[in-house]
Amino acid sequence: MATETLELEAVARERVGKGAARQVRREGRVPAVIYGGKQEAESISLNYNDVWKMYIKGQFMAKVIKLTVEGKEHLVVSRDVQVHPVKDTPIHIDFLRIAKGDRVRVHIPVKFKNENICPGLKRGGVLNIVRHDIEVWSPPASIPDVFEIDLAKVEIGESIHVSAIAMVEGVAPVIEDRDFTIATIVGRGPAGGADEEEAEGGGADATQDKDGG
Known part of the structure; x- marks a missing residue:
């Protein structure tokens, strides 16, 4: 942290x-x-x-x-x-x-590890990154430096969602209504590729959130 x-x-x-x-x-x-x-x-x-x-x-x-x-x-x-x-x-x-x-609204970068042993990538898949950072609410003393995602067991066709990230108490995604996609491993070729999520709309305008509010 x-x-x-x-x-x-x-x-x-x-x-x-x-x-x-x-x-x-x-x-x-x-x-x-x-x-x-x-x-x-x-x-x-x-x-x-x-x-x-x-x-x-x-x-x-x-x-x-x-x-x-x-x-x-x-x-x-x-x-x-x-x-x-x-x-x-x-x-x-x-x-x-x-x-x-206060809790503050910040963008935390996403980092991927173990790409060299990822089974999906070793079989010729491609890492399709949907989100390079995640916007969260966080207490000032608990703002993460980075969210690290382990690719060691991810296969072609599998997606990584925000629920896969273990967040400490008090830290939570700004988007709460769905388990949005962060990245997928897609196959190469005409059928390969993944549609990125539709652009987010209607996000909260507030920039501060009181604990318990």
């Missing part, structure tokens, strides 16, 4: 809007906003190099961050990272405050 808390420092931004954001970027910083926790939204900026070093390591969206704004500490998670359409670099970040008793 994830125990690491990332740390970033920021400064408050007095000016907002597209023009002000462009100026912040020219100064080598990333504009951002902190919201939630029944407090007013706060516009800030962060050092671009500090953000980039964390961003390229991955899991930026699945880590608790201690964000210090001019001496005041906030516990937050990244809710949205806007990236440059060409360079794929962060140009704006939305942070969500974490209050005591």
